[in-house]
Amino acid sequence: MAPTSEVLADMADLRDQLRQQGSPYSELFKLRPARVLLDIAFDWALILGAVAAVVWIDAVLAPLSVLVISNRQRALGNILHDAGHRNIWREKRRNDLVARALVAPLLFASLSRYRETHFQHHLKLGRTRGDPDLIPGQENLPSLWVISFARCFLSWPTWLGSMSGHLFDKEVSLRSKAFILGWWVGLVGVLALLGGGDFALAFVLLWLIARATFFHCITTFREMCDHFGLQPGGVFGFTRDMVCHGPWRWTFHPRNNGYHLTHHLLPAVPYYGLPEAHTLLCQLPMFEDRSHICRAYFRTANAVTNEWQSRAAT
Template sequence: MAPTSEVLADMADLRSQLREQGSPYSELFKLRPARVLLDIAFDWTLMVGAVAAVVWLDVMLAPLSVLVLANRQRALGNILHDAGHRNIFRDKDRNDFVARGLVAPLLFASLSRYRETHFQHHLELGRTQGDPDLIPGQDHLPSSWMVSYIKCLLSWTNWLGSLGGHLFDQKVSLRSKAFIMGWWASLVGVLALLGGGDFALAFVSLWLISRATLFHCITTFREMCDHFGLLPGGVFGFTRDMVCHGPWRWIIHPRNNGYHLTHHLLPAVPYYRLPEAHTLLCQLPLFEDRSHICRAYFTTQTAVTTEWQSKAAT
């Protein structure tokens, strides 16, 4: 499997080549906290608006509202991910204050637990006994990628994680879970005060329906895009970039979440600079020779599902 030494060696080799790039490399790590705060405000506005449309315009808009909520849950999940790396602010206190106040509890997440498991994923990438995000069954792929997707989709553990985040994680303290529930109680109270009881009830109901359905479907596919079908052996061998455009990217990988290889190689680069980082990496011989890049999700020869299918055939 991929020992920590291989992961660190890949990152060290890449940084050695990047240092020769000089200024463009150092620019990648500069943070723009105002950009993140505006993105969070945008997500909150869109989510509240989606629920308001159901409550005050037409209940038949509920399916569209669920789609919007699922998409913004994914987008906020990527901001939580950046918060785990302290990519909102480098200062831990300010970074965690924003994450714990506006993002993590909304997603039923403990920032501390998320940071712990995500760092473990980075360091123990692909190890059966070490990587908490490893999807089982990669060494015996079925003939159809859809079978693998449905198996992951129907996993009870995966579904509980999508629905309740860390609320069902036995390693998260009761204090952390109480904080999440208390935060939600406060949110419901504010929503009821500003929009009425029906609005607050609709927000909670649509939020949970979204997480249990479309969010789970999107998240499962997104997680498979990151590493599924690749052989453990360092960052390059076990991680791919999804350089896609169009509606599917907006749904599956909002906020540049598809640049997963680029992120693993440069975890201190914030999400809004990942396309720039990917472009810079593509100029390096090491990246060009060893990277896995897919440029579509379905049907084409460069699609990730095509790659899954080809791996099953070998």
Template sequence: MTTHSEVLADLAALRAQLRDRGSEHLALLRLTPWRPLVDTAVDWVLVVACIHAVVVLGPWFAPAAIVIIANRQRALGNILHDAGHRNLCRNKHWNDLMARAFLAPLLFASLSGYREAHFRHHLELGTRSGDPDLLPIPEHWPKHWSASYWRNILCWSTWKGSFAGHLASQDVSLPAKFFILGWWVLVLVALNELAGAEFTATFVLLWLAARATVFHAITTFREMCDHFGLRPSGILSFTRDMVCHGVWRVLIHPRNNGYHLTHHLLPAVPYYRLPQAQRLFEQMPAYRDHATMCRSYFSGTKAVTRAWQAGAAR
């Protein structure tokens, strides 16, 4: 089990090596506030386009719409994650205003609740009592990784969190939940006035259907990519970077979300600079000698899924 001191030791080792190289890493911390605004707008437009397509073309387009919407829900969640670290804008008031207006309630999330839980994940990484994102570690690993995946995807509490977000959380205050519900009431009333009852009903049905199915499947797989199958003993031993490309990355890890180890090592790097940060970290002995980096999801001896089954080195 990871200890707080092991987390801090990994952070200190990498950051000392970065400082030894000078100020090269400081460019990674620069924020471009218009970038998350544009990305959020693109995601909203894609969701609206999917709803419009189902209304116009009919229910046969609904399965494709659900996949696209779920993928955009995942992408918006990644921008919310940056908002939790105040990586949208260094002005904390503008950062939080954007998140509360366009991101958090849309995803059934309280920004304050998300930030508190996520910071615990960083500081108490891998501890059973402190890490809210820790997936259960099986006593006996299955012969095939899919059994591990199905065990997690069929977990009631995990599905409930994917579907209802903080509305189903006992750790989030009642006023925060009322804020989420109030935001939804205002948005749906406005949408009904602007686009009509059919469009509004279709939006609600597809949004909820996506969260209940494909979003949950993607999020569970993504959570397993982050840490599952690794040994809890500090950041470097318990966190992966998914340096993958192609359609699976687009589906599972939009907005560079697969660079999870890089993020844990330097959380102030915004999502659009994570690939650049990872390439710099590869030159650091702490990362080069100890990091877990996967370049495939399913194929090859170093595919991430191989760590979720019996026979993997741990």
């Protein structure tokens, strides 16, 4: 499997080529914390609005509410990801304060544990012993991509992770889990005070249903888009960019999360800078020659699902 040196070598080679061409790539690393705070507020507003629609308009809107909440759970997960890289603020205290106050406990996540495991994912990319995000069972892929997806989707550990975050992670301290649960008790109390008991109860139920169903489906597919069906061997060999547009992109990759190869090569670029970073990288011969880029999810020849199936045929 890909040794750490291959991962670091790919990143170093890319940065050398950027410097040699005089590209203004340093601009990509500038952070706009106000942009992130507005995005977090937007997600919270959509989630609360989806709950309000069920409670105060009509319970028949519950399926649509769950879809909206699931999508915003995925979007907030992307902000948690950026917080893990300190891409909200470079200064750790402010960066972590925002994440721990507004994002991480809402997703049942420990920021410290997330940062630890995600760092290992970057450093030990594709290694069977070391990469915590490696999807198993890629040696003998079935000929139909839906079977591969179903295997991942129906995996008990994967579902439990989607549903409960870090609450059942043995490596997370009891203190951290107590903080998450205490944060939720406080949230439910505030919601009950401001919106009533029915609103607070609906929020919890819709949140859990969304995590257990559509969020798990979206997250499983998104994680497969990142690396599934590729050969371990450095960043280029084992990571792809999803350069897609339209409703499927909004569903699977809110906040530019599909630019995963670009992110692994330039992890200090915030999510709102990834499209520009990808455009800049496409000007480099190294990136053009070695990158895996898919421009669709389904049906077309360049779709990521077709890549999964073509790997099975080799």
